[in-house]
Amino acid sequence: MRALSPLRLLLLSLFAVLLSGCGYNQIQQKDESVKAGWSEVLNQYQRRADLIPNLVNTVKGYAAHEQQVLTDVTEARAKVGQINVNADDAASLQQFQQAQGELSSALSRLMVVTENYPNLKADQSFLGLQTQLEGTENRITVARGRYIQTVQDYNTYIRSFPQNLIAMMFGYQQKPNFTVENERQIQQAPAVDFGQPAAPSATPQPPQPSPQPAN
Template sequence: MKRSGLILVAVLAVIGIYFLVSYNSFVKKDEKVRQQWSEVQNTYQRRLDLTPNLVSTVKGIAGFEQSTLVAIAEARGRAQQGLGGEPTPENYNRQSDLQDSLAAASNRIIAVIERYPTLKGTEAYRGLQTQLEGNERRIKVARNDFNAAVAVYNSAVRSFPGNIAAGVLGFKPREGFQAVAGADQNVAIKFR
């Protein structure tokens, strides 16, 4: 009788230690997901901060369509208001849509600028193009790193026996960034 009691205590201790270790592991992985989400937010903010300066530089050199500048300013404003929040699928999609609209508006600058051959060769244009491309690369890297952190977290939460501990401790799988519908199609660039 005493021996079975010791065995039961030992089994419960092992299970308790397992849950403690699992909990700490899930917390670390969840924090990594949150850290990577913050990095995505950081790159979005960089884009928001840099875009008006880049537009002002180019605007000072070439008097191009006011509607392009208005579209960028409006897209930036919407994207600025959309920053923050928890890393939820709804928030990813909302922020991704807002940031994609800002990126599209920014890309229109390049199309407009290419209509001005003298501007194309200037240092301002090269700097603008380099900065816009760099922003998009940074966002891509931040999203990839976020998706990698989500994959590590989800693997821990969904694989056996971690899934049992995750379910008991309230850790649920997360969603990462996914391509928007139509992203696999070529984008037609048309010049007026």
């Protein structure tokens, strides 16, 4: 193999310095941060999905006739598992977050139903699953929030001069993010706290008879 001439080596060295100075290395670092953040989001969603079969089976043991709610959770989980999400594709990410939102809603309805079964709420297996689900929902919220910030940082960086020139040269494009309309879901996990039962509604009092006038 023929050795590179001193002039070519010099040109390559200058080119490398220019790339580094224009943000090429930083683009790589930020791109890897986005990938790591997305992996953590998927990891936490998968953690929740793994809890659901045991949760459904435990609830079914006490509330088998709540079939519609149990079916909704199972079907929503199955739908999530069928999505092959690509975080770099806006339509794919939208489909993914919609399916995850439907699963969150189904889980919330399931948790409301369990309020009607004191024996279920005292079951140790259910209590353990409840604690794990609470922790997982919080982790999902944190992971999504960090991912949003990481993508925003990456997108802002590659749009700024002179990094935008390097990004165009090497084909780096803006990445899609979780949509604005989902911000409330991102900030507030589904309620899974059974510590405070709903206050009973006040029982209406029968009307009192009017006093009769004295004769």
